[in-house]
Amino acid sequence: MTSPADTVVRKGLSPRKRAQRSRLIQYAILIALVLFALFSANWGQIGSVFFKPEFIKATFQDGVLQALVKTVEYTAGAFVIGLAGGTLLALMRLSSVGPYRWIATAYIEFFRGLPAIVVFIAFSLLPLAFEGMTIPFDPYGVVWLALGIVASAYMAEVIRAGIQAVPKGQIEAARSLGMSPGLALRKIVLPQAFRIVLAPLTNDLILLVKDSSLVFIIGVAATGYELTGFGRDLANTYSNLTPIVVCGFCYLIITLPLGILVRRLEARAEKSR
């Protein structure tokens, strides 16, 4: 239906104008949505369910900060196990000995493919399956192990990539100085590999912080509650979601700085390239 003259006019709309119009439409949609939310939502009820001041206070009095500390403790221990296990698995994957490679690959694929919650359910059932079995440092031992087993699978792949990113000339220089393969690995390759993967490893740490919420599945005592278990328990007690919201913000206290750190590290890596 368009006549030749019409198309000429369409083409005449400059890219800048077209972008301007598109932006205008986007703003209009946004404003409409905000207005709709403002007038349709029952703000009083939302406030009293999610942000009730007396429950915010109660959440702090009941020890949300303790739960925050527990979350950090669970995560930190699991990160250490994940780092050690991940490094070992990465080295196994790069081994010249076939069976080591196969075992590591099988482990990594298995635990990466499995929902973490399945591992936690398995750990929660362990004492039933093996009567009298105890894992030391209760409850830390179980939590660290369950989280660390999954984390090591993820971290192994990151660390492997880091090791492979170290230039071959570095290994040759180390060898030419008479370093044994093991010494070259410890002093030259791994320190550089970890620098390279600092940002992605911090990302894994953030995931780990969130995965620590699965601890409530294992069924730890109330004194061992981390943020999610604590928040859920309290929300149940008060029949109000405020404690969960407070706990949610507590996660952000941990993860937001880590996110900023990742971005800094990435920027630094970009610069040194």
Place this chain on the structure above:
Amino acid sequence: MTDRPLVHAVNVTKSFHHNEVLKGIDLDVEAGQVVCLLGPSGSGKTTFLRCINQLETIDGGRIWVDGDLMGYAERGDKLYRLKDKEIAAQRREIGMVFQRFNLFPHMTAIDNVIEAPVQVKGESKKVARERAQALLDRVGLGDRTAAYPAQLSGGQQQRVAIARALAMQPKLMLFDEPTSALDPELVGEVLAVMRELADDGTTMIVVTHEMSFAREVADTVVFMDAGVVVEAGPPADVIGNPQHQRTKSFLSRLRSEHS
């Protein structure tokens, strides 16, 4: 056997995927000598250099450095590959300087230099540091000991790399195109350090394209092409009056590039 040269290579062969890059190299280097390996790229000179300290394994022939058969043990008439640790021990005696410096980027200049003496030889940090300082002074970088490689120019990095290799007090120094990755204005400072080493009696094997260095510093110049030694002798002969057509055409090509 005491009169054997420091480096004694006999009929060294090496292939990469059916591509024979070394077709029987013989080379003797006396202690205190400087030997320059010249030749077009792909002639096998770098590969041969890397075979000497076993960064490449050889397919045939033998290389002795100071009487040690490199990479193998000979029992009866059979050769047995040495363990990694044993090869590492052999490499302590041989310093190597790479085209791309290969300094350890996570360590300062002086830490680069002391790393191997401390970790490999078990020297005390104090002793290693003192010698490292002296070596960095010697290559003209005594005031940059705390700098990281990324803070140094290419020429400075290469001089640290030379100091790093010397810190192991090697019997032999290998240089693999040490100035090829440098900006032209930085070549001189590295060659000056190498000249000084040669004057001090360091045994050196140098793969290079720097003709003036070869002419003035080398005791022997070896011209390689297509995996064989075409001719070898004093620089006055090989560079000044080459006998073989391949040497002549290589040198004339090099001259036309540089003028």
